[in-house]
Amino acid sequence: MQRRHALIATLASGFAPLTSLMPLARAATQGAPSVRPRPAAGPASGASASASASGTGTGASASASIGTSSAAASGAGASAAGGASGYRELTWRHLVPMGWDPMKKFRGMNLDRLGDANPRIIELMDEMRAEFDNAPLVETLDGDAVKLPGYVVPLQSDKEGLREFLLVPYFGACIHTPPPPANQIVHVRLARPAQNVRAMDTVWTSGVMRLERVATEMGMSGYRLDAAQVAPYREGRR
DSSP, rough: OOOOHHHHHHHHTTGGGGGGOOOOTHHHHHHHHOOOOHHHSSSSHHHHHHHHHHHHOOOOSOOOOOOOOHHHHTTTBOOOOOGGGGGGOOOOOGSSSOOOTTTTGGTTTGGGGSEEEEEEHHHHHHHHHHHHHHHOOOGGGTTTTEEEEEEEEEEEEETTTEEEEEEETTTTTTTOOOOGGGGEEEEEEEEEEESSOTOOOEEEEEEEEEEOOOOOOOOEEEEEEEEEEEEEEETBBO
């Protein structure tokens, strides 16, 4: 991918989890009904934020994010759903400190006027990656027993199954698209190896949340989840 296009795509996908889109990819194969994305109420989507930076839309809304809710849309506390199991249900919005705007320094830039070989493009890519990798975390989540849905990016597995993976909020993150901000990547370490879990499967994970920034070959994670369990994601079912 050309540098300029890669930069625009990354900026567009950076806030994809905050667009309140319903899950699309792989949903049908996992028993959930196919649904169409709904526009977000509140903050602008990654696509529109990128459009203001580059002057063009990028179609980032095609990246489906999961686990959004009315609680997320209002920025309120986590849902009480799942309380019976002892885990507080989170959405991806809860992992982002209120008021943090990774797009701030990139707004107003007309990236379409910069050629792919322009040194400024390379500088902007480095600045964007540093901004995302050093994204602030929500310190009050440290030590909480939580439940969070997301897509699987495998890290470590053996003959017994998957032992570690990254949990990401939208399809293709860290694999087909550049990594999202560190506060939108969770490093999951399973209590027991999980079998029949593949890349980009949608799952619920539950465990104890920790603040730990770890650089992996697939992206920088800001949180660690010591997971008690992982289960297939079902829309409307928890």
